[in-house]
Amino acid sequence: MADAVSLFKQAESAWRAGNGAEAKAAAEHVLADDPVHVGALMILTNLCFAAGDIAAARPHLQRLAALMPGDAMILGNLGRAHLAAEDLGPAAEAFTAVLEHEPANARALDGLGIVRHREGDYAEAADLHGRAVAADPGYAAGWCNLGIAFTDLGRYADGETALDRALAIEPDDARARFNRAILHLMAGEVAAGWPMYEARLAFQATATPQGQRWRGEALAGERVLLTPEQGFGDVIQFARFAHHVRDRGGLPVLAVPGPLTSLMAGQGWDLEVVDAAAPPATPLWCPLMSLGAVLDIGAADISGAPYLHAPSAGKGAGAGLRVGLAWSGNPAHRRDRARSLCLRDLAPVLAVANVQFVNLQVGVRSDDGEFIARQPDLFAETPVLNDFAATAAIVAGLDLVISADTAVLHLAGALGRPAWGLLPFVPDWRWGANGETTLWYDSLRLYRQPALGDWPFVVTRVAADLSRLGKG
Template sequence: MPALPDSSATDPLHSPEFQAGLLALQQNDREAAIAAFTWAAGRFPMYGPVHANIGTLAGQLGHSALAMRCFQRAIAVDPGHAEVWSNFSSQLRRTDREDAAVMALKRALSLEPKHANALCNLGAILFDAGQTARAEACFRQALALAPNHHEAAKNLGFALLRRGDLRIGFSWYEHRYAAAPLPAPVFDPPVPRWRGGTLKGLSLLAVAEQGEGDTIQFVRYAKLVERGGGTLTITCSHALKRLMARADGVRHMVATGDPMPRVDAWAPLLSLPHLLGTDHGSIPGGVPYLHPAPEDAAAWRTQLSGVAGLKVGLVWAGNPAFGGDRHRSPRFAAVAPLLALPGLHMVLLQVGDGRRDLAGHALPPTVTDLGGRIRDFADTAAIMAGLDLVITSCTAPAHLAGALGRPVWIMLPFAPDWRWMEGRADSPWYPTARLFRQPTPGDWTSVVAAISAELQAVVAGRRLLEGLA
């Protein structure tokens, strides 16, 4: 019987180099995958997808110039692959070239109208542009073609949550673990993941899975666990540990490096809204559910006791590692006009990367900069307790002020995060919050002007601040 032809010699997909690249991807070793795909590209230079694979990985690692060269090579030698054009769109989005990304996706869909990945990617661009209904339609089309497309399912959850359909939205959002698996906590002996059901007598660990603002927002569910007869332990960053020790309903805190406690089950923190049946009418919106230490609040209040005027905390930037930070953070130059308003004393609460914005700026005597003295969120909470108002971008201090029941005005981009919903000036998550939205993308000038007018009305006594006494 004659030997079968060796497909590895002629078929790029079955070559040992390409297969080594796939194996490296399974092991989450992107550098090794790039090396293997580069060898494959040397053997099969006219096979576009192998160049595109290198481009995708290079883009994920921040090597934008290399990524663009690889995609351009892929398209030049083999322009007929819809998947290549779809992946190219993702790289174009990383470099803020949304219009070019849409054109790449249109090319992908012209080649393959039922390409689920391209539809999902197009929906993501529309969602980021604030076109929620059109984005939802794309995600649903993708799911109709590929029912197990977890990225489209997760993104559909975001779209539904943004328009306020919380019960169904949180259900779809559960696909995030399948779209991007996260490691489960390690217990000895192992304990199961909680999928819902009775809480009576249950010791539950809630695993914080995303940013610190998410932890602050969703730790409110500890009270619901407690009311159901269970006890809740929460994982958190070291920066949140002192604050979480005073959260309503939290039994214990586990920070990185702490020993894992004995519990009956665990669940991702952001799965609790789904598991506990949250809809628009059952958001646990009671505030405050976080509390500063009274002695810390008194100490910070004493330091500000000699200042005159309305005491206003100010934050203008979030964590730059967050992909959308450039859209949500107005930066100091945009908010600086607020410092010149009469009748105010501004208290700068900015920490982290945003403090670089202060370089070269001489602050007037009506400004106190406390950001450099803040050690953790417990300090920020104690300072906020002595302020009349907090003005902040969409970042963790916005959630903190809301969770403390302090009056907080939140500056939002044109297409904000799902939790602020659409067209609202208030938030069902935070009764003391007011939302100031960009009227057009990138327009922080109008946001700051609206806040300035409202501040002047408060100082003049024409408007009251809404918060807890």
């Protein structure tokens, strides 16, 4: 049996030759004989980083940190591994340990800034990222993260400047291009935004169907599978462009998530609608949200007129306004903390007289469920909403929808139904940076936070306007 020295040489040789499996096996054999072998731990760490599985390097880096206390590189990489595992407390400890010895370590400052950003402290994040790029002005990732922090603070001009610095250093960096696209799109600069928005595909998990990716070239009757991405609201928003594939000579095949299938199939559009869980084989495919770039959609090409209709519309009994309510979106969304409300936040709205509230919320969170249980008469109706066709039928019969940034808000706009959107201080790009209207949906009125987290201001305005509406 080979000894640890020869096994390590074998691991090292395999690593240098790019044979990861052999290097891993040999390094693990070394550690079986010598659990504190620094070189073998380094190889296993490097293999994890090379494979993109940074979180998997944590046990190796933790052993290295114990063997090499105070080593800035080891601690910095340990912080990155904790970040990859979303273990923010230990990540902060690792980056702080580096900064105790090297206060101007740009990577550690940037890493700690990422921790603070994920914790929701955007101001502290911006300060840390700013210190990082001051220490290393050529650090593109630091400029990118600074731009993201500025954006989330609503400092859009500063965000543009920082992201432009990142792109001047690394023009093809996907994260910087994507985040710069967000600011272009938020400003209504779609011609500049759509091409850069394609950078999302470099890091966003999306299905890759069989066939060739369609990039807008002229077609001769080929079927083009339009694949969904992101959330239900995104699919509703971009489905309006599907028929334009015909303008290029193709046959659009719109793949949508199951809950949207019935609604989209019932529109009578000159295209095929399929369930995204079982898409057909087609010669060409295109991500649905790439149609902006592929079709060169300009601001003038975006109409706010309704383009969906409900399968039916029911009118409830009773006096007063019928108002649908949806207050929280997908809890897995990166910005859920900013854009979703708790139902108790809407207490002043719920107290408005002469209003029958209809519960449009799918997926009620535990705190909200308890709030509803304590007030069983809060909603006049809680309909069964098995899919978006059912939701559309309810929305079509309402006098008004009040919603946070959810798929329900997109649905109401696409149906042309009156709706009030409750938006955080820094909204999603499609709602723009200011104003009460959006070019995407004519029937929407937008209520915006004047400062980060200021839902009371929004709710007070909505309650006052609803009271006036109820008095007729």
